[in-house]
Amino acid sequence: MMLQTVTFTPRCANLTRTALKPFSAQRFHAQHPPTSNASPHHHNYNLPQSFNSWYSSSQSPPLRSTPIKPVTMNRFQQLRSLSTSHPSLQRPSIPRSSTAPASLPNFAFAFDIDGVLLRSSAPLPRATEALQYLHNNNIPFILLTNGGGKHESARVAELSSKLGVPLSIENFIQSHTPFKQLVESSETKEGLADKTVLVTGGDGDKCRQVAEMYGFKKVVTPGDILMAYPTIWPFNQIFSDYYHNNTRPLPKPVNLDNLPESLKIDAVFVFNDPRDWALDSQIILDLLLSKEGYLGTYSDKNGNSSLPNNGWQQDGQPKLYFSNPDLFWATSHHMPRLGQGGFQASLHGVWNATTNGATLDRTIIGKPHAATYIYAEDVLTKYRNQLSPASGVKAGRLDRVFMVGDNPESDILGANQFKSNRGTDWTSILVKTGVYRDGTEPAHKPVAIVKDVFDAVKWALGEEKWDGRID
Incomplete structure (x- = not known):
């Protein structure tokens, strides 16, 4: 798959992508060395065989200049069953726009937080607009972060206030969850x-x-x-x-x-x-x-x-x-x-x-490890099923998840390597607002590199031929 570096005109009524360039047209230099191949003698969790096969041959992020000894994993047998709810936080209602379809789209989004939506706890430009558009158009998304340090309920309340978008712990995943x-x-x-x-x-x-x-x-x-x-x-x-x-x-x-x-x-x-x-x-x-x-x-x-x-x-x-x-x-x-x-x-x-x-x-655990992506897909699937009756539309099949992140070593690597047992495709999009340094070659190549989360959403909607308008 060719890498696409994407730019957009200020207003794009039909989400037409412009200036698509193949990866070969732009040279980068690696910010970090590629992750070394690891051959961990992991113990199997109570997870599908597809997960165990992937995880036993997964790559670990670089922790030192020489190869690290194998890592033994022998817990989290029930990882796939993870799904949390909190009585103090109600599921947000989803107002529909005039262009919203009669069923949920067959795609969804997963967003990293730091470097994508926030930087040093402050919202990044156009992050609120991107999430608000998805919220208003019944396009499901989850927040998938390697951050933590607070309980999920506290962090969701904080993020909802900062971003001005209703969020729920039902579509929120921290590294230590x-x-x-x-x-x-x-x-x-x-x-x-x-x-x-x-x-x-x-x-x-x-x-x-x-x-x-x-x-x-x-x-x-x-x-x-x-x-x-x-x-x-x-x-x-x-x-x-x-x-x-x-x-x-x-x-x-x-x-x-x-x-x-x-x-x-x-x-x-x-x-x-x-x-x-x-x-x-x-x-x-x-x-x-x-x-x-x-x-x-x-x-x-x-x-x-x-x-x-x-x-x-x-x-x-x-x-x-x-945890990450x-x-x-x-x-x-x-x-x-x-x-x-x-x-x-x-x-x-x-x-x-x-x-x-x-x-x-x-x-x-945490991104890029497959256990986190399995959990994320389970949470996203359940969240879509919850949104369906709440918004009066059918859930339908989830064919594609756009993973939007700023870190090639975690967000991009994890999405690129994850093999869904449901057959859902995970498409990686790298933004320039965080860890990744514009003009360098990412250690793990995304499908597309865009300016920010707003352009990531716009590019993804264009890929899906979404019939709405996002400006």
Whole structure:
């Protein structure tokens, strides 16, 4: 498929595309190196075979300059069943325009947020107009972001206010939303609702609050540990005032003389970009080297060459979960800034140096991983079915989803590689308002490159020969 660089005239009554150029007519230079091929020994989820086949050969975003050891994935058996609703948020009504059809269109949109709709929390030009047009014309869309740090209900209310468009958590997906599936037990896994989990990332203890709203009952933060045991990190004075206002007593003390009564961490979740990389890295490393997750212990299996992975992570250490792999993201700064993927690369480097290159067993979700796109398609399908009776039209078949993003390493790669078990085509559109730098060659080529989200919608509607008008 040829890449199209698209421009539009200021007003386009019939959505006629102009100045379509093949990719060969414009040269770019890669902003980031292409993602290296990974060959992870993933465990299968309870998902369709098509997903398992794709995921076992998927590519991981670059976390370091040398190939990363395989990643083991052994959770999220119920990922496909994800669908959330919140009683405090009602599904928005969809006013129809005079050109709206008698049935929902057979296409829909998925939008990234940062760098597409917002930049540093401020709406980007014409973002509201793009969403409002879709809203008024019964064209379904979802917001699919690798961001997070707040509960879905809070973020949706915030976005609705900023963008001036009614939104619902029923068409909103954050990077850490799937973590709630690990709360309850199933036939194949033990739930973590009553286990003690470490949650890192985000402002203050907001991610702890999100985890508790998901159903985790015993949530500990690195700040809790630091305030209880300041010697765990020698430079504790620098952030002591910050942590003092956001910490709670630990559920158990560190009691190495009586381990059953000592603090034990059963899982580690990186919900959002960590603010204190040093402390978080130290505590996570301590737990990965521990005996069965008891903080302050060191497993005697570490480095044992007679064991798999030379004994590393072979002694009941807590599972490690990351919510997204983005190395960079768009902020108010004129150049992209390091994201959670940067923290992962840093932690992996420390792990590699500590273990002499042992495999780091971890689970990574978020774009571009297929699990996130499977979930997104399920949410979008259910959302279309909900809109159908609300707007008095038929849902019909969903043939195509336009993924609009600013990051070639996540939005574009994920859409390009995802193979829908429903046969839905995912078409990638790259905008110039975020991570991607205009004039460079994206590491993963989209179907089209456009100025902004408004032009992305206009281009997609032109592709679908939509009979409406968008100016």
